[in-house]
Amino acid sequence: MSPWLMLAGLGAFHGLNPAMGWLFAVALGLNRDSRRTMWLSLLPIALGHAVSVAVVVALVVALGTVIDQRLLQVIAGALLIGWAAWHALYGHRHRVRVGMQTGLAGLGLWSFLMATSHGAGLMLVPVLIPLCLAATPARELTAAGSLPISLAAIGLHMAAMLAVTATIATLVFEWFGVGFLRRGWINLDALWIAALAATGLSLLL
Numbered sequence: 573m574s575p576w577l578m579l580a581g582l583g584a585f586h587g588l589n590p591a592m593g594w595l596f597a598v599a600l601g602l603n604r605d606s607r608r609t610m611w612l613s614l615l616p617i618a619l620g621h622a623v624s625v626a627v628v629v630a631l632v633v634a635l636g637t638v639i640d641q642r643l644l645q646v647i648a649g650a651l652l653i654g655w656a657a658w659h660a661l662y663g664h665r666h667r668v669r670v671g672m673q674t675g676l677a678g679l680g681l682w683s684f685l686m687a688t689s690h691g692a693g694l695m696l697v698p699v700l701i702p703l704c705l706a707a708t709p710a711r712e713l714t715a716a717g718s719l720p721i722s723l724a725a726i727g728l729h730m731a732a733m734l735a736v737t738a739t740i741a742t743l744v745f746e747w748f749g750v751g752f753l754r755r756g757w758i759n760l761d762a763l764w765i766a767a768l769a770a771t772g773l774s775l776l777l
Contacts, residue, residue, distance in 0.1 A: 575703045579696065579725055583732030585767070586621065586692050587740070589760050592733070593617035593683055594741040600679075601745050610745050614738050616676045620683025621692065622730040628693025629700055629726055633718045636705040645775045648697040652772030655691040656765045690764065695771050700725065 586592050597617060601610025635644055687693065703725060704718045 575699045576725075576728060578699045579703075579729045580732040582696055582699070583729040584736045586687075586695075586729075587733040587736030589690075589764060591686060591690060591760070591764075592621060592692070592737065593686070594737045594744070596679070596682070597737070597741045598744045601741075607745065610741060611738075612676065613679055614734065614741060616680030617683040617737065618730055618734040620680040620685075621687045621733055622726055623680075624684045624687035625693040625696065625729060626726050627688070628696065629704065629722045632697060632700045633704050633722055636701065637718075641701055641705060645697075645701060648694065648701075649772040649775030652691065652694050652697070652768050652775065654772075655694060656768035656772065659690070659761075659765050659768065691768055695768060696725075696729065698771060698774055 587594070593614070594617075597610050597613040600613050601607060632644070632648075635647075700722075704722050
């Protein structure tokens with residue numbers, strides 16, 4: 573599969589997870605009885621997520637230019653498996669809490685912390701290594717040379733995440749209501765942990 577399609581698919585998967593923001597956007601909109609508030613809240617949520625991913629992209633590119641890529645894969649794989657184990661054991665006890673009176677800046681910070689604590693950026697490492705660290709005859713492998721591709725990767729991932737987040741938030745706000753989560757929503761926490769572990773294993777193997 574194309575790495576660009578994988579980036580978009582992971583963005584859609586991240587947007588599907590209520591912990592990544594759409595549930596908070598809906599709750600904030602309902603709390604203030606404002607569709608506009610719900611829509612506005614999606615922007616800092618997407619931005620916070622993008623900044624968290626950008627930090628990981630920058631680290632991957634910087635490390636990839638000075639250490640062997642196989643070693644980078646092993647380090648990232650071990651981190652992902654450790655992150656999955658931590659979430660399985662303790663993640664439910666350490667939620668990032670932000671009140672309904674928070675502003676857009678607070679919401680952006682919350683989104684950044686949530687994406688970082690969930691390892692959203694780390695999940696992209698298997699795609700980022702071949703995409704951003706591939707030297708070609710026309711481009712030397714440097715951090716500066718990888719910048720355009722890295723920015724494009726972040727932009728595509730954020731766009732896919734925002735599209736799914738906005739779609740679900742709108743459907744829940746306008747028609748379904750948050751009560752449907754108790755009736756039929758799948759356990760995305762378990763699915764997220766499994767995805768982190770599977771991604772880590774793919775890097776190690």
